[in-house]
């Protein structure tokens with residue numbers, strides 16, 4: 001389902017500040033698997049996730065997701081591909097603070113031109129699932145960390161994507177909320193989602209629901 005083949009990413013190629021963030025990274029992920037991508041800060045985890053999501057292109061190598069060669073997709077197709085297949089949970093959630101929970105959650109659906117009724121029904125489904133319905137009309141800037149996280153998860157899943165990529169999803173959470181995230185993870189896995197979590201939080205290590213842990217160090221799988 002996801003094939004990462006010999007991916008190398010060089011930033012500022014040919015310049016004095018050239019930086020090789022990933023070097024010959026290869027692995028495969030099957031449908032429905034939960035993968036923990038671990039490694040210290042700066043090891044290349046975020047870069048790898050964003051290449052899988054077609055947010056960046058590798059310098060060498062290729063990435064195939066659901067039979068699409070995403071590493072070669074032109075930008076227009078890349079965003080369409082993302083919208084249809086990938087839910088991305090960002091480290092800092094990337095919510096729009098001045099919009100309500102509901103408005104944030106429906107953002108990925110806007111290009112689809114759905115009716116208000118359809119938007120509401122899709123948003124209601126994920127708001128209920130992630131226990132944030134009671135804050136539907138609250139501005140995101142007034143939410144607690146856990147509420148923001150649940151809003152971010154709901155937004156990532158409102159399109160019902162097959163693939164969920166999460167970048168340090170517990171970086172801004174206390175222990176109790178991190179444990180709650182693990183419960184949501186179980187729920188997503190049970191629904192058959194394919195999930196990759198990039199993290200250095202030991203709470204994700206050796207989980208019984210994990211299919212594979214991949215360790216990255218200095219841009220290489222170790």
Ligand SMILES: Nc1ncnc2c1ncn2[C@@H]1O[C@H](COP(=O)(O)OP(=O)(O)OP(=O)(O)O)[C@@H](O)[C@H]1O
Nearest residue numbers: 011012019021039040041042043044045046047048
């Ligand atoms: N746009 C960029 N330009 C130049 N260097 C970059 C760029 N993006 C990332 N890097 C560098 O690539 C390396 C890997 O960064 P990346 O964010 O992928 O690491 P990470 O493992 O996700 O770290 P963290 O756990 O701190 O989020 C770092 O040294 C970073 O400074």
